[in-house]
């Protein structure tokens with residue numbers, strides 16, 4: 001007779017399938033095929049096209065779904081537009097009641113939603129039932145709160161308008177909730193397109209919205225593939241696009257929306273590090289890996305797909321991991337004891353297989369436990385690669401499957417540099433029992449979310465979103481609400497008069513000309529020193545009558561690259577306490593104040609402004625520097641209240657190196673209003689002053705020199721704004737770009753930044769009143785000068 005210990009060792013679970021009858025009944029009611037949900041009703045697709053949706057566990061059709069065409073998108077956008085004013089005009093608490101109703105109805109239908117989600121996507125029922133759907137309800141509850149608070153918590157802000165939302169297939173209903181809940185809370189209306197592989201829970205949610213009495217047109221759902229998504233992106237009456245999906249499509253959307261004035265948030269791919277130090281609880285870390293890379297079959301944008309283990313514990317960690325892998329159950333996702341279901345679709349499975357073959361060819365050692373893999377179906381075993389080179393394809397590309405790539409490090413510095421060796425920056429997980437080590441590493445990671453001694457934690461109160469090519473914008477929490485709001489003054493700002501100033505006329509430095517003597521040429525300001533422009537040219541700065549006032553350097557691409565390099569070297573600035581940065585800014589304000597008369601004369605000479613107006617501009621510039629000096633140590637982060645026994649620190653981190661293109665209006669105040677909040681938050685900047693009136697900025701060199709602004713914190717390159725803007729936009733080491741200038745220049749910046757997906761803030765060709773405190777300064781500048789990193793830290797046993 002086997003002993004009990006042996007039985008426990010070998011005992012197989014019996015099957016424990018979830019009854020899918022409830023979902024089959026629902027699908028049977030829609031056997032004739034689903035329509036789109038437009039203006040509160042289900043409507044047949046205008047052109048009749050439908051496609052089949054498959055159950056990836058058995059490869060059988062589940063339903064027929066409409067393929068949205070231009071007519072469908074048009075009808076949905078029109079309905080959303082008609083509904084928007086009335087929805088925004090509802091008192092916040094009434095919008096809140098609608099969102100509560102949605103949350104309650106989701107809870108009531110939790111079982112149906114979970115089963116449909118699992119049948120449509122293939123994720124284990126344990127995950128849809130215990131994670132996805134409860135989080136959906138949580139998002140609607142949380143944002144119901146924001147609906148009633150939005151007027152008092154976001155004074156001066158307005159809803160963006162009609163939002164186009166495009167979501168992926170990996171968390172179909174959860175991604176809907178992440179997008180729809182904040183949009184509706186803020187007073188927007190929505191046209192949402194679910195992914196073509198997994199549209200069913202969105203359609204079921206539309207039924208729930210109908211049942212819960214959501215006003216017609218507030219939520220519209222159009223199904224279809226990428227072509228339908230592109231129609232939403234391109235629709236001229238959509239005010240905002242929120243997208244989650246692949247980086248390639250994110251890039252295309254960035255290009256397509258450039259210059260249209262559409263607000264944009266992108267949540268894209270990742271290759272997130274999972275860092276294990278030698279003092280980590282290795283058993284807990286192994287469970288963390290399971291939750292990171294084998295959760296949802298690894299089809300998770302923030303999956304911890306790169307395991308970095310401290311060398312001294314690597315073998316132990318790998319052994320434990322392999323033993324745990326052997327116990328993972330891959331199979332029927334409707335079975336309650338299944339850990340991993342099928343991959344969502346054949347094309348994704350092929351992609352994963354391709355990467356695994358590539359990994360083997362690249363020389364990494366591959367470990368798989370395929371013994372219990374079901375026959376047939378789109379299943380793929382949990383996979384571990386060890387010994388992969390950091391630069392290898394499997395260590396760099398997002399595989400989006402249950403494939404973990406492991407390598408080792410020796411020191412914390414090496415761990416940070418390996419972790420940051422990625423074009424992505426979505427999430428990271430850090431395992432160490434030493435809290436100061438874990439926090440020190442977290443602070444240096446380029447990632448929007450860091451989980452310390454935990455993994456894949458989500459909550460509606462906590463922002464989620466990436467650095468670098470993982471996109472921009474946050475979803476969830478206070479920070480996420482800003483994606484669906486816009487300052488009233490920005491919305492109302494009048495368009496700048498389109499002007500086509502003549503190109504700057506280049507004169508060789510030191511060449512023969514009838515301009516004032518060459519020693520009056522202001523050079524560029526790079527790394528705290530005046531630098532001769534690389535091309536050896538300058539241009540004449542004229543007064544309104546065309547008389548030459550002086551010469552400034554004509555910067556080129558090389559000058560921008562040098563300035564970016566100098567800015568990168570000034571690493572200490574971001575690490576200073578806000579108090580120390582404030583001291584420097586106060587000093588700067590005082591030094592500018594001491595020379596205010598000289599600056600006022602300069603402005604009058606350059607722009608023809610009256611003495612009074614020029615003095616007012618200088619005084620406003622001084623006040624503005626004081627304002628940001630005051631704020632340097634006060635733009636705090638937050639501790640989110642996400643879960644019990646968990647602190648979640650929302651830290652406002654500087655971007656790093658920013659490019660700033662300054663306006664022609666208010667040449668001194670415009671420059672100060674953009675550069676100073678950026679540096680107050682710890683950024684280093686490469687600034688291009690007004691090309692027509694640059695002398696107020698070049699006169700600042702001496703003020704910067706005498707104010708203890710460290711070398712490289714402010715770099716100034718004079719020249720053609722739009723030529724220099726392009727180089728800054730395309731530069732991979734410039735993390736964010738602000739542009740104030742003509743509309744076509746702003747559009748070009750947005751387009752050029754699609755390559756590396758940097759965050760941009762342009763004036764959309766609109767005039768800003770720099771003298772006004774409401775428009776020219778404030779928290780919005782500080783918010784845009786930072787990105788939020790959320791660090792999750794559990795405590796207790």
Ligand code: NAI
Nearest residue numbers: 167168194195225226229230245246249268269301398400
């Ligand atoms: P995808 O980016 O093509 O699809 C995501 C959504 O965008 C879907 O709703 C799709 O219909 C829509 N879409 C596609 N082309 C579009 C366009 N030109 N304009 C507007 N909308 C468009 O992702 P796909 O092909 O399903 O997956 C490919 C890879 O993308 C995955 O292997 C993974 O690496 C990555 N991915 C990342 C996700 C994330 O959560 N970050 C989610 C899904 C995929």
